[in-house]
Amino acid sequence: MIRLFRFGTLAALLLAATPAALAQQKLKYPKASPVDIYDAVEKPAVPIGGVEAYANYLGDKLNYPTVALQAGVEGTVETTFVVEKTGYTSGWTVTKSLSPECDAEALRLIKAGPRWKPAEHRGGVVRQRVTVPITFKMPLGAGGAAPQDPAAQAGVAAGAASSSAGPQVVTPDEPARPVGGTDAFFEWVQKNQKYPALAWQRKIQGKVMMEFMIEKDGSLSNIKPVKRLGSGLDEEAIRLIKASPKWEPAKYKGQPVRQKMVLPILFQL
Template sequence: MRSTFRRFSLLLALSTAALTAAQAQQKLKYPKQQADQIYDAVAKPAVPAGGLQAYANYLEKNQQYPTAALQAGRDGTVEVSFVVEKSGSVSNVVAKTPLDPALDAEAIRLIKAGPKWTPAENKGAKVRQRITIPISFRLPLGAGGPAPATGMNDESQPEKKDGPTIVKAEQPARPVGGTDAFFEWIQKNQRYPALARKKNIQGKVLVEFMVQKDGSLTDVKLVKRLGAGLDEEALRLIKAAPKWEPATYKGEPVKQKMVLPVLFTLL
């Protein structure tokens, strides 16, 4: 009798274990969609509250050049990567391309202390998106270099008799009709390369160009590539883009270098 009871108990335990294992396998086989997924490219990207120009103004106004970097004569650009959460706040802020400990820390501080963003959307729902922004540090005059500028506005060059001098523009260059209108033009005129579409390649190409005193865009070149024909299409779009309102210095138009992303998204 006891032997029969033990066999029954053992069979019951084995059956329970088998059921638990089957349930575990079923859970592994059919995982739930991760609500915390981070996207690099989405249908509707995240944008700073108030627009890109207001964000550039914030970066310029609040940048504090570290004393140690000034004394050492260090300058350059720090690419800062961060995640725009569904709430519009930022998280996971890191220096993607470290330059100098003091400059890296200041670039991270700027992003963390910045205004909220309008979160990204994908398939009609708010999602988390990874953003990368270049923040440039330029040594002030008297410290061995030009005045500081933000990562979106690199340099302005009023011409002098003895050659160009780099200064800080009083009014930065901007697209005619605003930044939103410029990116709408980009999306409307974009031709997605067949090779990139076939390979399911999407993301952003960073393009650098000069806004001339007449508002034309020249000296277009790539800063960050994607390949599969996307780089060439980004160059074509910027070269064919409408004129901008040029930067001004002391009321006069000056040349200004810009860096902007061209986003490619497969819908």
């Protein structure tokens, strides 16, 4: 009887203490592993400056590969990467390929892009896997309609004169294009190109990205390089654009409008 009494007393004390102990216990989420990568989180990672600014970055900095441009390649490259806890990105891969040149350009854009605000999950900062599509749309109007948004464009922006509030950005019904077509334009560039002696001696090759405005009458103005190579190549690219034939201007609702264009001038030894 003594043993039973002692056991019963101990059991009663444990039962009496258990509710109080549970009442004071605080349930917490398990801490996230520093090496785990999340696909779904409570608060996703976002580019610093916002999504719109990031889309503008992609549109402004995209350099359409000359080989893809000449071959008429357009479409979307899907890139996947990890936004680290620091906001930097890593593990860049192409999960949907378009062409080797476009894939490489898409990865260059992502790697060189701005930092992100990292994701948050279960009360802490975590690593997140992010997918961003990069769309390549022919800037000369060949093969489809003009781009609709900053992330999808390759340096094209049409401007129609409007009120004193400034130019109105529109999507032309008929984008500007060289007289005779895209192929004829690049053939003319290659035929008339003069490789600068200094660049030849230094074995410098690559592409100069040229920006210019196609006026309503098809003439070209505001010609300037936006990506330079130096050693006389930038000046030669400017000369080529200035000397090139007129273009067929863009049209919006049947009326000619001014259109900004960005295209590469390739220099290859």
